Amino acid sequence: MDPSYDAVVFDNDGVLTTPTDRDVLIEAIRDAFERVDVSSPSDEQVRTLLSPDRPSLRRIADHHGVDPATLWSAREQAAIDAQLAEIEAGRKRVYEDVTALESFSVPTGIVSNNQHETIGNILDNCALEPVEVWYGREPTIEGIDRKKPTPYYLELAIDELGVNNPLYVGDSRVDVVAADAAGIDAAFIRRDHRIGYDLAGHEPRYEIESLETLLELV
Numbered sequence: 001m002d003p004s005y006d007a008v009v010f011d012n013d014g015v016l017t018t019p020t021d022r023d024v025l026i027e028a029i030r031d032a033f034e035r036v037d038v039s040s041p042s043d044e045q046v047r048t049l050l051s052p053d054r055p056s057l058r059r060i061a062d063h064h065g066v067d068p069a070t071l072w073s074a075r076e077q078a079a080i081d082a083q084l085a086e087i088e089a090g091r092k093r094v095y096e097d098v099t100a101l102e103s104f105s106v107p108t109g110i111v112s113n114n115q116h117e118t119i120g121n122i123l124d125n126c127a128l129e130p131v132e133v134w135y136g137r138e139p140t141i142e143g144i145d146r147k148k149p150t151p152y153y154l155e156l157a158i159d160e161l162g163v164n165n166p167l168y169v170g171d172s173r174v175d176v177v178a179a180d181a182a183g184i185d186a187a188f189i190r191r192d193h194r195i196g197y198d199l200a201g202h203e204p205r206y207e208i209e210s211l212e213t214l215l216e217l218v
Contacts, residue, residue: 076139
């Protein structure tokens with residue numbers, strides 16, 4: 001246990017808010033294809049656009065004769081719109097234990113692989129303690145390269161907070177890898193959707209079941 005943590009940075013989906021239903025994102029991607037006048041994407045292409053890399057995005061765009069940046073922009077905006085609807089309907093919501101953030105005496109931040117605008121929508125619409133810094137993915141092809149496990153946004157958040165020893169809290173192996181790459185400790189929260197989840201040899205400093213446990217660490 002390290003008493004010198006000077007900030008806590010959180011992943012969002014599965015940590016602060018419930019994950020977006022996969023079917024909602026699948027439907028949003030189909031909508032994105034329609035927005036760029038592609039009427040018959042394959043199921044595999046739709047699934048690939050859930051989390052593509054640059055080459056797979058380009059292959060799909062080239063197959064349909066669409067500019068990759070245009071397709072990706074449509075994909076991101078469709079996902080933003082669909083998730084906002086989920087937030088406003090109360091289907092995507094904060095976990096009850098986010099009230100623990102009210103008791104922190106150190107600054108907090110959010111670094112998510114979700115879109116930056118989606119994180120803003122969550123902060124605008126959900127009962128979540130204000131955070132000092134928050135970063136989500138840019139809705140650009142460059143944003144694909146910068147998502148975790150790359151520590152790009154995590155390092156930006158640390159720099160903006162002006163801290164030296166933050167703790168990063170996530171619910172996936174990419175969160176642990178990003179924290180390691182940034183040279184900071186990670187806490188893995190094993191919520192219900194992560195029962196049986198394998199970290200594939202990436203060991204966090206802590207494994208917790210509730211955000212309230214963080215009050216013992218910070």
